[in-house]
Every structure is written in structure tokens, then in C-alpha cells.
């Protein structure tokens with residue numbers, strides 16, 4: 001993902017001022033995106049709601065600190081849940097890596113992506129490279145297809161989803 005973005009920054013990040021990462025875990029991808037200092041590109045990490053513990057969020061903040069990178073916002077968001085907090089802002093581009101291992105969550109994941117596009121997101125960029133999960137993962141692609149997402153695969157293990165509206169080519 002990082003290799004593809006750095007090689008295609010001019011096209012993939014064109015007009016993008018904000019990003020959101022789904023299922024960020026350690027925040028490694030967001031940390032790299034932030035460290036690259038792409039023009040006015042502000043990020044937000046998300047992962048499932050771990051309640052008052054907020055261990056995931058604190059771990060991400062710590063990882064940014066250890067790398068001398070200024071922390072970014074973290075939102076606890078379990079897929080499929082209302083996006084109230086997230087709706088305060090529009091995120092131009094959504095990123096996620098390695099999140100298709102939870103087959104039972106595909107419906108909720110698609111629901112969150114649809115909500116983000118309804119709030120103005122234009123692209124969902126996802127990497128996934130687990131050959132033994134390929135068949136199961138097809139279900140996710142079918143669900144995205146049913147929600148009118150257009151899928152491109154610019155390189156192995158990387159997909160870019162955009163969405164066609166009923167009124168025109170892009171939402």
C-alpha cells in the first residue's frame with residue numbers, strides 16, 4: 001500500500017485533504033501517511049470501540065510519539081455502528097489494510113464504508129494479501145458491488161473502490 005501510494009501520490013491523493021483509517025490497530029499505516037507530510041493531509045485513525053480502556057487509541061498515540069510524529073485524532077468505531085462522531089467531518093479518502101479476516105463483520109464493514117461515502121468520501125483504498133482467505137473475501141467484494149461500488153485493482157493485493165451515484169459518475 002505505502003509503495004503504491006508513494007509512487008502514485010499525484011493521482012491517488014489529488015484533492016485529498018483528509019484521510020481516515022479503518023481497523024488501524026498499531027496505526028502503522030496512518031503513521032507512515034502522516035510522516036510523509038503530503039500536502040495538508042490530515043488523518044484520523046479508527047478501531048473497534050474498546051470502551052473506557054482506550055488501549056488501542058493510547059497505543060497509537062504512543063507509537064506516534066516514539067517516532068517523533070505529532071499524534072492524530074483517534075475515534076473508537078466498531079463497524080456498522082452509527083458514525084455520529086465521524087459525521088462531524090468528511091474524510092476524502094479511506095484506507096484500510098488487512099481487515100478482511102472477519103467474515104462475519106463484512107456486512108457491518110460495508111455499512112460503515114457506505115456511511116462514509118454518504119458523508120463525502122470519494123475513495124476507499126484497501127490492501128489485503130492472504131491467499132488462504134481469498135474465497136471468503138469474495139463475499140466482501142460482492143457486497144461492495146451490490147452497493148454500487150466500482151472496484152479497481154491497480155496492483156497485487158490492493159483495491160481502490162469508488163462509487164457511482166444514480167445521477168452521475170461519482171458521488
Ligand SMILES: C[S@@+](CC[C@H](N)C(=O)[O-])C[C@H]1O[C@@H](n2cnc3c(N)ncnc32)[C@H](O)[C@@H]1O
Pocket residue numbers: 022023024025026028047048049077078079096097098099101102105108
Ligand atoms: C488484522 S488487523 C489489521 C491491523 C492493521 N490495519 C494492519 O494492517 O496491521 C485487523 C484490525 O481490524 C480491527 N477490527 C476487527 N473487527 C472490527 C470491527 N468490528 N470494527 C472495527 N474494527 C475492527 C481489529 O481490531 C484490528 O485492528
